[in-house]
Amino acid sequence: MTLQQLETFCLVVEQKSFGRAAECLYMAQSSVSQQIAALERHYGVALFTRIGRHFTVTPEGRVLYEIAKGILVTLNAIPARMKAVDNPDKGRLRIGASSTVSTYLLPSLLRRFKDRYPYVDLTVKTDYGYKIIDAIREGDIDLALVGHNLNWLADPSLRSRAVARDQLSLIVWPGHEWCGRKLIEPRDLLHGYVFIHSRPDSGMRSVVDKFLLQENLVFDAVLEMANHESIKLAVEEKIGIALISSVAIRHEMATGRLAEVPLNRLNTIDRRFLLVSRADEELNAAEKAFVALVENDAALQ
Amino acid sequence: MTLQQLETFCLVVEQKSFGRAAECLYMAQSSVSQQIAALERHYGVALFTRIGRHFTVTPEGRVLYEIAKGILVTLNAIPARMKAVDNPDKGRLRIGASSTVSTYLLPSLLRRFKDRYPYVDLTVKTDYGYKIIDAIREGDIDLALVGHNLNWLADPSLRSRAVARDQLSLIVWPGHEWCGRKLIEPRDLLHGYVFIHSRPDSGMRSVVDKFLLQENLVFDAVLEMANHESIKLAVEEKIGIALISSVAIRHEMATGRLAEVPLNRLNTIDRRFLLVSRADEELNAAEKAFVALVENDAALQ
DNA sequence: TAAAAATACTCCATAGGTATTTTAT
DNA sequence: ATAAAATACCTATGGAGTATTTTTA
Numbered sequence: 001m002t003l004q005q006l007e008t009f010c011l012v013v014e015q016k017s018f019g020r021a022a023e024c025l026y027m028a029q030s031s032v033s034q035q036i037a038a039l040e041r042h043y044g045v046a047l048f049t050r051i052g053r054h055f056t057v058t059p060e061g062r063v064l065y066e067i068a069k070g071i072l073v074t075l076n077a078i079p080a081r082m083k084a085v086d087n088p089d090k091g092r093l094r095i096g097a098s099s100t101v102s103t104y105l106l107p108s109l110l111r112r113f114k115d116r117y118p119y120v121d122l123t124v125k126t127d128y129g130y131k132i133i134d135a136i137r138e139g140d141i142d143l144a145l146v147g148h149n150l151n152w153l154a155d156p157s158l159r160s161r162a163v164a165r166d167q168l169s170l171i172v173w174p175g176h177e178w179c180g181r182k183l184i185e186p187r188d189l190l191h192g193y194v195f196i197h198s199r200p201d202s203g204m205r206s207v208v209d210k211f212l213l214q215e216n217l218v219f220d221a222v223l224e225m226a227n228h229e230s231i232k233l234a235v236e237e238k239i240g241i242a243l244i245s246s247v248a249i250r251h252e253m254a255t256g257r258l259a260e261v262p263l264n265r266l267n268t269i270d271r272r273f274l275l276v277s278r279a280d281e282e283l284n285a286a287e288k289a290f291v292a293l294v295e296n297d298a299a300l301q
Numbered sequence: 302m303t304l305q306q307l308e309t310f311c312l313v314v315e316q317k318s319f320g321r322a323a324e325c326l327y328m329a330q331s332s333v334s335q336q337i338a339a340l341e342r343h344y345g346v347a348l349f350t351r352i353g354r355h356f357t358v359t360p361e362g363r364v365l366y367e368i369a370k371g372i373l374v375t376l377n378a379i380p381a382r383m384k385a386v387d388n389p390d391k392g393r394l395r396i397g398a399s400s401t402v403s404t405y406l407l408p409s410l411l412r413r414f415k416d417r418y419p420y421v422d423l424t425v426k427t428d429y430g431y432k433i434i435d436a437i438r439e440g441d442i443d444l445a446l447v448g449h450n451l452n453w454l455a456d457p458s459l460r461s462r463a464v465a466r467d468q469l470s471l472i473v474w475p476g477h478e479w480c481g482r483k484l485i486e487p488r489d490l491l492h493g494y495v496f497i498h499s500r501p502d503s504g505m506r507s508v509v510d511k512f513l514l515q516e517n518l519v520f521d522a523v524l525e526m527a528n529h530e531s532i533k534l535a536v537e538e539k540i541g542i543a544l545i546s547s548v549a550i551r552h553e554m555a556t557g558r559l560a561e562v563p564l565n566r567l568n569t570i571d572r573r574f575l576l577v578s579r580a581d582e583e584l585n586a587a588e589k590a591f592v593a594l595v596e597n598d599a600a601l602q
Numbered sequence: 603t604a605a606a607a608a609t610a611c612t613c614c615a616t617a618g619g620t621a622t623t624t625t626a627t
Numbered sequence: 628a629t630a631a632a633a634t635a636c637c638t639a640t641g642g643a644g645t646a647t648t649t650t651t652a
Contacts (some may be wrong), residue, residue: 016581017606019607029606030644030646033607035610043383050608053606053652054651054652055607058583059583059603060386063383064379067382070375075368079344082365085363086360157463232612279357280351281362282358284363331633331634332617353627354626354627354631538648
């Protein structure tokens with residue numbers, strides 16, 4: 001079955017005549033007959049009921065007509081859609097983000113992006129990092145902004161660029177004895193404080209664990225909370241102390257609800273956010289514009 | 302551009318290799334190269350960026366891939382959709398109806414239809430009769446149930462079948478002096494009563510006007526209401542009398558809120574409901590089942 | 603009898619194959 | 628050196644045309 005046949009068939013339906021369809025297509029009437037016959041052979045059904053030199057469309061023909069017409073219209077729209085891809089003002093941008101990114105980084109990025117390119121068809125998916133990366137692999141989204149992960153960096157089917165350093169911060173409540181101290185030593189963390197952890201399968205947890213292992217720190221009292229907001233609240237309530245993404249505490253630092261304390265060697269832990277896309281697909285103009293925005297974002301340097 | 306080319310292109314994208322795509326299609330690698338080259342020539346853009354013996358998909362290629370994939374999936378679904386048309390349990394039924402029909406006839410018809418064929422994809426459009434017929438002509442709906450109209454019966458592009466006689470009824474309020482009278486003469490209508498009309502562009506109005514003209518009746522006092530419900534309320538409130546579709550007063554007759562009075566020669570006015578479809582398209586199984594239901598409906602005889 | 607579609611038959615354009623070249627790893 | 632895609636060239640299938648037949652209004 002060919003597109004030519006579908007086009008001819010649609011025209012026959014619309015013109016209600018083989019001959020007129022042939023004229024429209026600048027071809028012989030016999031060719032139209034042959035194409036319709038070929039379609040009917042292909043599907044094994046009559047598309048028209050011939051009544052003398054007259055015909056009606058069968059229900060099967062109606063089905064084919066509606067589908068074929070839609071396909072032809074879609075095909076005609078392809079050149080326009082192709083032109084749109086190198087225009088960041090008209091293109092499409094499907095972003096995926098881990099919940100940390102989605103909560104603390106995306107809002108300002110998306111606001112600025114929408115200001116500059118208000119007509120971009122923009123969708124955002126928020127999920128666990130590994131699910132976002134799966135969606136990238138499936139082609140359901142085109143660009144992911146997630147926490148660093150060696151598995152993804154090593155995957156040749158993905159293209160990753162590190163865009164921002166995510167510092168860890170040691171946070172305590174305001175008025176804590178460490179506030180104002182020049183430098184806390186890691187072993188000081190063990191002196192009687194509850195340590196508040198994030199979920200074991202979160203990207204941040206592995207980074208924190210890495211630091212604790214490196215410093216040989218084992219806590220007597222540990223608390224595990226579901227998300228950043230719970231951790232911050234627990235610290236505020238003087239339940240314990242925590243290591244947390246710097247980006248997640250900007251607001252609390254500004255309002256003085258939490259305090260950050262300098263911890264020795266914490267800066268040896270270098271976590272980064274990654275912009276991930278498929279290695280076998282190139283970025284369109286809208287996606288490139290978003291990458292440029294992220295890379296030039298002073299707040300993320 | 303051919304469907305073959307689109308299929309080959311999709312396979313190259315999925316397999317990330319011209320050679321493997323050729324294997325899947327049981328054809329030579331050179332043919333795949335030629336088909337891709339033809340597509341690129343046709344659209345005047347590169348679909349792949351060749352990097353040595355490696356390649357990536359361009360943004361234009363991504364656009365084409367998504368569209369082409371959708372088309373191929375749609376095409377594959379055609380045989381199943383064709384089989385569904387001669388199965389009233391799985392087909393599609395798009396009905397249009399004038400507001401009278403929609404209010405007083407359709408509810409019971411649709412309930413019974415849905416009982417028998419619960420999986421039919423059923424949509425109903427309600428509008429003025431002429432707009433429903435326009436939708437039939439456009440192919441937006443497949444079957445219309447509307448009031449009689451000579452223009453539509455004469456149109457060769459439409460197929461109409463009269464399915465039910467819509468009687469006119471003379472209605473008055475209960476306790477009116479005419480209640481119980483054997484037969485009212487048309488000229489009696491003029492004796493001091495307000496006559497309540499429907500909208501001038503409604504199908505029923507032209508029927509009522511025809512009768513009034515035939516009987517040479519010209520009222521001193523006339524009231525015009527937007528719809529059947531308003532007319533019935535006005536009669537109930539003893540504001541006036543009216544000629545109205547019998548189907549529209551079934552409920553009020555049953556509950557005694559209105560009274561019908563026999564009017565001489567009113568039965569000479571013969572209005573019918575029409576089932577209208579396109580003359581150049583045959584009914585599918587679901588549509589035939591609905592037609593059968595309407596034709597066998599005792600309430601509509 | 604005229605108008606429209608189907609059929610028979612011919613021809614050539616082009617899609618696909620084979621063989622080879624190019625290119626990058 | 629090898630693996631993969633592009634290119635050149637050839638062949639044959641099938642699509643379009645011409646001419647004719649069939650059908651019914």
